[in-house]
Amino acid sequence: MGNYDSSKYIAYFNGEWIPYSEVRIDPLDRGFFLGDSVFEVERTFNGKSFKMREHIERLYRSLSFARIDSKIDVQEMIDISEEAIDKNLHLLEEVGDFLIHQFITRGFGRRAAAAVNPTVCVRINPIDFERYPIEKYYSGGHCAITSILSYSNESIDPKVKNYSRMNFNLAELEANDIDEGSYPILKDQFGNITEGIGYNVFIVTDGVLRTPSDKSILQGVSRSMVFDLADQLNIKVLQEDLQPYDVYTADEVFMTSTPFCVLPITVVDNRKIKDGNPGPIANQLLAAWSEVVGLDIVDQVAKFSPK
Amino acid sequence: MGNYDSSKYIAYFNGEWIPYSEVRIDPLDRGFFLGDSVFEVERTFNGKSFKMREHIERLYRSLSFARIDSKIDVQEMIDISEEAIDKNLHLLEEVGDFLIHQFITRGFGRRAAAAVNPTVCVRINPIDFERYPIEKYYSGGHCAITSILSYSNESIDPKVKNYSRMNFNLAELEANDIDEGSYPILKDQFGNITEGIGYNVFIVTDGVLRTPSDKSILQGVSRSMVFDLADQLNIKVLQEDLQPYDVYTADEVFMTSTPFCVLPITVVDNRKIKDGNPGPIANQLLAAWSEVVGLDIVDQVAKFSPK
Amino acid sequence: MGNYDSSKYIAYFNGEWIPYSEVRIDPLDRGFFLGDSVFEVERTFNGKSFKMREHIERLYRSLSFARIDSKIDVQEMIDISEEAIDKNLHLLEEVGDFLIHQFITRGFGRRAAAAVNPTVCVRINPIDFERYPIEKYYSGGHCAITSILSYSNESIDPKVKNYSRMNFNLAELEANDIDEGSYPILKDQFGNITEGIGYNVFIVTDGVLRTPSDKSILQGVSRSMVFDLADQLNIKVLQEDLQPYDVYTADEVFMTSTPFCVLPITVVDNRKIKDGNPGPIANQLLAAWSEVVGLDIVDQVAKFSPK
Amino acid sequence: MGNYDSSKYIAYFNGEWIPYSEVRIDPLDRGFFLGDSVFEVERTFNGKSFKMREHIERLYRSLSFARIDSKIDVQEMIDISEEAIDKNLHLLEEVGDFLIHQFITRGFGRRAAAAVNPTVCVRINPIDFERYPIEKYYSGGHCAITSILSYSNESIDPKVKNYSRMNFNLAELEANDIDEGSYPILKDQFGNITEGIGYNVFIVTDGVLRTPSDKSILQGVSRSMVFDLADQLNIKVLQEDLQPYDVYTADEVFMTSTPFCVLPITVVDNRKIKDGNPGPIANQLLAAWSEVVGLDIVDQVAKFSPK
């Protein structure tokens, strides 16, 4: 999110195009006072949307799970999103690339089953290079595995991307206690690691990529991109239950997410991973990804990171 | 929260007094897009606030747990809340009584530990007699125990009153499937019933009041009021793990909450409780409560329920 | 249920009185091929029923939970049960006392919700003194805590007395492996002991009676009788979570059940309880109970135990 | 089960061949009052038994787990079962095809380890086309995921096919509350879906068949048949933990069971699966299965469904 002049960005809001600075949420909207909303985020590379359809289909799976009717179909949502990019494209050069956010609330009314007037918004903002700056690519980020857990899928399945994420806020604070500024990794109630607060986690053991199955995590689109790239690079991928032991003793750890693609992690719970340097596979994946999108991802981060 | 003209109600919003219809949330506020907020609700009886201090102290326990700094202390929050009542008191007569809401978000910023500018709002709205109308007092409401669970306190302790409540929305939809319009009751991951989506649950067995302990529920102020009234009426109260069996086979079931105080429940999961009529203890408690607040609670509901 | 000539005993079966040896279950009855039945057992003292109403009320709680309609109300069931005793009273002297069984199946039909013709049976048989003979009262029985667990109340609450008890059979076999002929004690999935296969468990620690709460056990009528007797004898009773440690290190252990009332246990999991002799409180309870029912319980066992 | 004249069908019962209407269970049989029994069900196609040996081997695994000795070996049980078909073959034409049931109880005696005289029965009845009529094949059945759970395998492993299935009865009633007449799907205590009450569940996601592993389900013979057919049709199959999210958002859902083979499901928990029509893979499987058995499965259902 970071600091940017939101008045310059045009957003879609309930059928209208207005500056994002003018988008405001009614506190009587269930999306605010009941966390009754779902959302999605994509990014551009060189101003072109990436995996838009995959993201929007995931958004509609979230809607379907939550039984929220957006009154807009998948194709319309894609079209609006692309139009949002177009409307703001003149701002691209100064910020590098865009994030596109869609959010949809259930709207208004005391009873979920009788709610009306869902709020639909599509907005653009610059990628937040400040949160994942170039130093992290060079020397690796730090993570902390928190005692705050992912929601059980008996409460709300983490596969549903939604705004009721108080546990993520608590996990972030706890990670900060363990290792200042570190990125949190959560576990499920069975002792397995799950995901971060907007990113998935991978480890490398003996040349094999390992990551939690989608039981208690968001089915990350970047995670799925890594599956494709690994396949291309002939790297075996396993989806399985992983415990902190596996992370501490891995040859390599990295995270994946829409804004930063792949980020090497070199310290977890104050334990150095291997020799404490970013591993080769993370870099291989970043290179392969860069090739697919025709843009050197790390170079771009270097260029736009705050000095 | 029902239909009412929010432009007539004056609210406190970040230091200013404005019509509630003008209160709007910035979607970049963490309270919106991360569910990073806590809140509280009280009511008036005859326009006088009830248990204001207990509620505000609970609010500050929520803030303390979540490490949100509202920049306002307990006494100031009480004063603002009382002032909010005063500023809207001319509207009391037509609506019966007020609810007072406080909500506080962590404010703005990508990292929880570095967030700034918390949003603080205190608002007034009429009690929503439509959701809990007089018929429910006469013939009893219906409940459904859902498969959607309360959050584990390893994710976010339900004792923290906050807006990240997607599981409540799902539970409400599921209850509606089981018995249309019924009120949901959730369970914890151990099979014990917990609470509803804004109300606590009591059962009566052989003259003893039984209710879940506060392990996985909000420590309801109305629940605590029932403890006091029961003590006064020489009714024994047990806080213990209760299972659906206990509810189905109880002599009496009722819910408690700020807006409706005590509401008799006569059907749970399509099973009639005893003979299917509201029980004597719920009515005793309503009478005793009415006496304390100097207002016949049921009469007021009758007067303001939609015809 | 021991060796006895069931042709001499008259039973109520679907409205008729017939020799029990003629009672037969249609294998198309849901009670047989789906375990879709509930039941209850009482005993007589000197031929007089004991706690009949408490038992029958528990039976109707089971029916209500399982949504089985017996087509007979509580009073009728009591009357039939008393009549069954009367009809067989001439057999009392040779066997000491009677057990009375009621069982009710959901009847016939592929779908539970549309089943018809519930099977209702009330029968009499002699107390099975062979299973709990006088030696056990003198030197104490043996128990084994099994790895087979009580059903979770999310599957079927053990408070519902029903015939779907395959786990009880497995527990009995396992107990036999650990200590031949020993009585099994089960645990719940949280590591707490629950109950046996038709009896409740009590321990004594520093003069206090302790027994699992009714979370995962049948609410035993004999257990409740022990509460009453303890109250009378000024012995404190706690219902709480107990672990094997508590049992192994108790001053005294005993079981309670309808046929044998109170049975001292002196060995659990091959560990001797205290000095390995029946404890004073079990004997105190047996004496007090005997007084209430006007019959020396232990003497009767001694008289009717197989030599 | 349904309505059929059981006096016309000859059954094997403890060594004798008698009309099924004369088979009766002694209520002192442990199979009745302790749910102490295991069973198996097969079907014929054109009067020829299907996968008889696989079923009977599973039956003997159940016996071995429960330590019940049937006094009959696998081959004898197969022979008796085939003979049962033969003895009733003259009834085939009017009913389409047969189900064959075997059930075995532990027999008689108070202690499991010392029980004697196991009851062994093999019977024939017509396939119950009423429960899964042709409309379900054309427009799809409805399912509901219940809060009633499968037994933990720490109580009784669901891989053991037995008659202690009170939780199945409760699940069926609950499904009926959620969506009248719908088929229940249960979950395990970890939030994963398991199976129905006599059928397994499959979903299709991006062309891949997915179904729960056999941790907490019966190892369905029809499920295994679908594995074989999928292999033949080059459809990938994954056995993995699935949550309600996966079912709601699948491209296709279907159930498998001995009587109906493959049944398309188009609504789950009142959410339409995809466009609400039976999916192509279910139909492909039905066609491939029909070819293997030399009988058009759907046509047969159509022919024998009640009009």
Next chain:
Amino acid sequence: MGNYDSSKYIAYFNGEWIPYSEVRIDPLDRGFFLGDSVFEVERTFNGKSFKMREHIERLYRSLSFARIDSKIDVQEMIDISEEAIDKNLHLLEEVGDFLIHQFITRGFGRRAAAAVNPTVCVRINPIDFERYPIEKYYSGGHCAITSILSYSNESIDPKVKNYSRMNFNLAELEANDIDEGSYPILKDQFGNITEGIGYNVFIVTDGVLRTPSDKSILQGVSRSMVFDLADQLNIKVLQEDLQPYDVYTADEVFMTSTPFCVLPITVVDNRKIKDGNPGPIANQLLAAWSEVVGLDIVDQVAKFSPK
């Protein structure tokens, strides 16, 4: 256990009295390579043992649970322990007071059931005032609630005081990450706090003392002393499930243990408890305890704390 000259202290070791510096453990002793040992610790006040019998009885409960036979009975163990104090009493003045340790291993042999020659040791060492110095009494200690859990009582009941405590070591390291030098508090697998690594935890809420029940903790003798003192001081005590929320929002937090009796805690997980000062009840308990033992506990700590 701090720096002290162990050659000056005489210890009982397998029947002999030798300088503690000469006590050595054979690495083939099961107590070393299998953690197969139990132990106990008491302290003196003014050189007189405190609650010796309670401790030794707990030791024998541990032995009984673990089925270790020490070849020594309770009275002998008490006598040896008192003798150990006597033999070292000349060292008392310079160190303030003593700790007495007993430990017993199962001895030698590959199979637990056939092990021989248990190792029995009773030793004396000075109280370690360095670990809990006077500053902690004045301004309060810090605690951190760790993600490392207490052992489940299905693995080894924490009521058994034994040396297999790797999880305690890990918890201590994690607490140090969260808040340097803080004392760890563990939780059970259900989200409830349990105990520290050798101390119990109490909180005060509205004048009531609350502490976890003994489900997953050592039954601390100091904890039990606090129960007695509270009774004397008319302070209500509740044993119940407590969550981190209860600790963070308590009016007062303190720990109890043999060496330090009662230690006020003012920060937990970097959250200040109330106003961040030691609470009145901890001090009241320290004063009452001091009176019982005839020694000002805090003064003694002040005198012997390292300057």
Next chain:
Amino acid sequence: MGNYDSSKYIAYFNGEWIPYSEVRIDPLDRGFFLGDSVFEVERTFNGKSFKMREHIERLYRSLSFARIDSKIDVQEMIDISEEAIDKNLHLLEEVGDFLIHQFITRGFGRRAAAAVNPTVCVRINPIDFERYPIEKYYSGGHCAITSILSYSNESIDPKVKNYSRMNFNLAELEANDIDEGSYPILKDQFGNITEGIGYNVFIVTDGVLRTPSDKSILQGVSRSMVFDLADQLNIKVLQEDLQPYDVYTADEVFMTSTPFCVLPITVVDNRKIKDGNPGPIANQLLAAWSEVVGLDIVDQVAKFSPK
């Protein structure tokens, strides 16, 4: 461990080479009184170390997890271990082959984070052919699945090989109760089998090798050797959740461990596996393993088993 003259064996102990009989542990070493140690065990074949590097790397993963610094690197540890073999090689002939043990404690000091002087020991002892004698290879060992559970990896991950193993001692005693002298198999808290007390468990079903994944077990080096041999022999291996049902109904069961390589199991929980004889795959694996190490494993056991 067994009976052997430890004075003849030279061990490495904190930098020195001394007779093992002289190695002694200070009871103030955290390795003793806090179970704060990790260890490793290898064996020789014909006096040559087997998989030394794999074992030592696992040891260093344990150290890294526990944050113990041995002050010695992997290569040095290997060198010392090989030297230990050399120094004792003259004893090889009379005992067949050696076990090599490494153990490392955290050393001394009250606080884990500030501990100093880790104890490092490498020792040699003869393989204990008495515990796994030739009869077990010929007629198969017995196992018992215990109610004592493996530690949750939320307490201490079983992948960390350490000496805090009181639960293993308890499991061994319980197995002995169930079937005298049998080897225990533990389960996790979810009902899946895990491992024994120093060995892994495999089953064979329809020609496929199945074994628990490494979620809650030590990643056995022998287990991994079996994976390699199976690959070579074209036997499929699955790592998956297995329940007692799978073990009881397997075609074949065996255990793997460093001292005995592969040991056939023919009885589990008093249930005969298949026909009660060792299975062909265990023997195939033993033969293949023998070939790799150039020594007939079974012949060696036969030669050195006690007569």
